[in-house]
Amino acid sequence: MSRMIDKSALTQKVKNKERLNRQEGVALYDLDLYTLGALADAIRKSRYGTKSYFNINRHINPTNICKDICKFCAYSASRKNPSQYTLSHEEILNIAKNSYEHGAKEVHIVSAHNPEVGLEWYMGAFRKIKEACPDLHIKALTAAEVNFLSEEYRMSHDEVLDMMINSGVDSMPGGGAEIFDEQVRDFICKGKVTSEGWLDIHRKWHQRGRMSNATMLFGHIEERAHRIDHMIRLRDLQDETGGFNAFIPLVYQRDNNFLKVKEFLTGQEILKTYAICRILLDNIPHIKAYWATSTVGLALIAQEFGADDLDGTIEKESIQSAAGAASSHGLKLDEFVGLIKNSGFEPIERDSLYRELKSY
Ligand code: V47
Numbered sequence: 369m370s371r372m373i374d375k376s377a378l379t380q381k382v383k384n385k386e387r388l389n390r391q392e393g394v395a396l397y398d399l400d401l402y403t404l405g406a407l408a409d410a411i412r413k414s415r416y417g418t419k420s421y422f423n424i425n426r427h428i429n430p431t432n433i434c435k436d437i438c439k440f441c442a443y444s445a446s447r448k449n450p451s452q453y454t455l456s457h458e459e460i461l462n463i464a465k466n467s468y469e470h471g472a473k474e475v476h477i478v479s480a481h482n483p484e485v486g487l488e489w490y491m492g493a494f495r496k497i498k499e500a501c502p503d504l505h506i507k508a509l510t511a512a513e514v515n516f517l518s519e520e521y522r523m524s525h526d527e528v529l530d531m532m533i534n535s536g537v538d539s540m541p542g543g544g545a546e547i548f549d550e551q552v553r554d555f556i557c558k559g560k561v562t563s564e565g566w567l568d569i570h571r572k573w574h575q576r577g578r579m580s581n582a583t584m585l586f587g588h589i590e591e592r593a594h595r596i597d598h599m600i601r602l603r604d605l606q607d608e609t610g611g612f613n614a615f616i617p618l619v620y621q622r623d624n625n626f627l628k629v630k631e632f633l634t635g636q637e638i639l640k641t642y643a644i645c646r647i648l649l650d651n652i653p654h655i656k657a658y659w660a661t662s663t664v665g666l667a668l669i670a671q672e673f674g675a676d677d678l679d680g681t682i683e684k685e686s687i688q689s690a691a692g693a694a695s696s697h698g699l700k701l702d703e704f705v706g707l708i709k710n711s712g713f714e715p716i717e718r719d720s721l722y723r724e725l726k727s728y
Pocket of ligand 1: 478540542581583616658661
């Protein structure tokens with residue numbers, strides 16, 4: 369189908385800043401990497417020049433005990449797993465305080481779906497962090513976790529979202545989106561929040577005047593058309609709410625999980641996907657090359673293929689690193705800044721809502 373679309377007409381349409389439909393989105397993959405890169409780079413440069421955003425953040429993953437079994441996940445542990453853990457409030461608070469004292473502006477708190485710890489374990493941790501560090505931005509609970517809590521405690525999504533706000537959560541991370549196509553989703557993470565559920569939770573969050581991010585897990589069993597479908601569903605919601613700050617394509621990590629993927633993406637396909645999301649998602653301000661899954665090297669190149677954000681220093685990360693990513697320890701600030709500078713871009717430290725804090 370995509371072969372029927374004239375490549376030069378498609379290229380011209382992108383240059384004219386006209387919105388592309390689903391079929392044209394898929395056809396973008398037929399353009400060569402350099403054409404796509406130039407198109408995405410022009411959009412990126414027209415918005416941000418050579419600025420590349422990052423923040424000083426700390427990822428906290430407080431429990432790995434999960435009632436769900438997502439085939440791609442190497443992080444979760446069943447209750448019988450010897451490597452299971454659940455942090456106490458005191459431990460979570462100490463991590464947050466320590467990071468705050470060392471310059472972190474954001475804690476990114478994402479856990480597994482642990483049915484044993486109780487709602488107060490989730491919410492109380494946020495309250496305690498907010499009380500101790502009022503200026504520390506709390507980005508917490510994916511839509512998948514919101515859905516889990518609502519099912520577990522027989523509450524509506526609205527009630528869980530209100531409880532998050534009352535407990536000090538400032539924004540929501542983009543996790544749990546995986547791939548929206550229902551057939552692929554059923555195969556890779558059956559039982560998790562549905563695609564419609566994920567989108568509706570973010571819709572409700574945005575209706576409360578709050579911002580969030582959106583991810584897409586790619587490079588496993590999905591096809592190009594599924595990625596385009598995913599992006600278009602997000603673009604539609606963004607038209608409605610305007611509440612997404614950033615889109616984050618997460619490159620599938622292959623180790624220690626049940627998804628037996630034989631062929632992995634080439635660097636070209638990953639870069640094409642960054643470029644395509646910059647082109648298609650005309651209404652989402654930022655494209656984040658999350659270095660933990662793309663590798664630092666490819667994230668730096670992605671800056672020339674549409675990405676304007678590199679996430680943050682992270683400090684410690686357990687979800688992707690369990691599946692093979694090199695993010696178990698983050699990046700030191702001076703190293704991160706040096707890498708961005710050496711790649712020809714201007715490192716801009718931002719806060720969680722993309723207000724510029726410092727140019728390095
Ligand atoms: O939703 C799990 C992903 C996500 C694997 O909002 C994997 O700023 C790759 O959402 N290979 C959680 N990915 C992380 C996340 C995130 C990360 C960075 C920034 C933001 C943000 C959000 O981790 C899950 C899932 O898609 N994940 N296993 C894996 N094997």
